[in-house]
Amino acid sequence: MIKAEGLTKNYGTLTAVNDLTLSVGPGEIFGFLGPNGSGKTTTIKMLCGLLSPSAGQAKICGVDVHERPVEAKALLGFVPDTPNVYERLTARELLQFVADLRKMDRRKAAERMDELLYIFELTDRQDELLSSYSHGMRQKVCIAAALLDEPQVLFLDEPTVGLDPKSARLVKEVLRKYAQGGRAVFMSTHILEIAERMCDRVGIIQKGRIIAEGSVDDLRRRVLPGAAEAASLEDLFLKLTGGEEYKELVKHLGSNADNVEAG
Numbered sequence: 001m002i003k004a005e006g007l008t009k010n011y012g013t014l015t016a017v018n019d020l021t022l023s024v025g026p027g028e029i030f031g032f033l034g035p036n037g038s039g040k041t042t043t044i045k046m047l048c049g050l051l052s053p054s055a056g057q058a059k060i061c062g063v064d065v066h067e068r069p070v071e072a073k074a075l076l077g078f079v080p081d082t083p084n085v086y087e088r089l090t091a092r093e094l095l096q097f098v099a100d101l102r103k104m105d106r107r108k109a110a111e112r113m114d115e116l117l118y119i120f121e122l123t124d125r126q127d128e129l130l131s132s133y134s135h136g137m138r139q140k141v142c143i144a145a146a147l148l149d150e151p152q153v154l155f156l157d158e159p160t161v162g163l164d165p166k167s168a169r170l171v172k173e174v175l176r177k178y179a180q181g182g183r184a185v186f187m188s189t190h191i192l193e194i195a196e197r198m199c200d201r202v203g204i205i206q207k208g209r210i211i212a213e214g215s216v217d218d219l220r221r222r223v224l225p226g227a228a229e230a231a232s233l234e235d236l237f238l239k240l241t242g243g244e245e246y247k248e249l250v251k252h253l254g255s256n257a258d259n260v261e262a263g
Contacts, residue, residue, distance in 0.1 A: 040157070
């Protein structure tokens with residue numbers, strides 16, 4: 001349902017994404033992980049048609065995103081890392097605006113809005129201006145807007161940032177149910193625990209290149225075979241991205257703290 005082949009993005013002499021190839025199938029939640037500046041957001045924007053690639057191609061359900069952009073975008077929903085909204089609209093007005101852009105049937109749109117506002121616990125505040133909403137509430141409105149037309153593919157860039165634990169748990173449950181309907185979810189996150197618990201497969205990108213891809217269990221066996229059962233996704237991530245020195249630094253700081261306390 002999502003396919004990238006040789007996807008590359010250059011900014012002058014800087015290569016932000018380099019010959020990236022991956023695919024995500026129906027019913028799958030794919031976690032896209034990487035250090036800051038590794039190319040995650042650039043990749044997502046190319047897959048959504050918000051950025052044109054310097055080379056390669058991206059397809060959504062077989063539709064080339066850059067050759068047939070309107071058709072491809074009709075098949076996907078996108079939640080950016082920052083929940084920018086029209087602050088002079090209410091939550092319901094924003095959802096209605098999205099429904100009109102999607103050319104949804106008015107009756108179906110109204111029923112779907114009621115459902116999503118209820119799921120995301122926004123019913124009581126649906127007629128308040130979005131300028132009064134917290135970051136987490138805006139994030140939930142953006143996710144609701146992306147889900148409104150039940151697209152075949154959903155892209156989320158750091159979807160749980162700014163959410164309280166209850167809301168983050170709710171979003172995880174909504175995404176799992178969404179994928180179980182035969183759709184595909186592609187999400188980036190820095191919260192490795194969420195990726196480990198939610199994602200069927202993960203891809204780790206560094207300096208614009210995919211350096212590992214597979215289920216967490218597969219990566220455990222390949223990357224840390226001697227400690228596969230005990231290894232967390234965080235252990236794998238640090239090992240693959242050169243974060244071992246960070247762990248040593250933390251140990252060193254802990255040792256110094258112990259020495260100070262003992263003194």
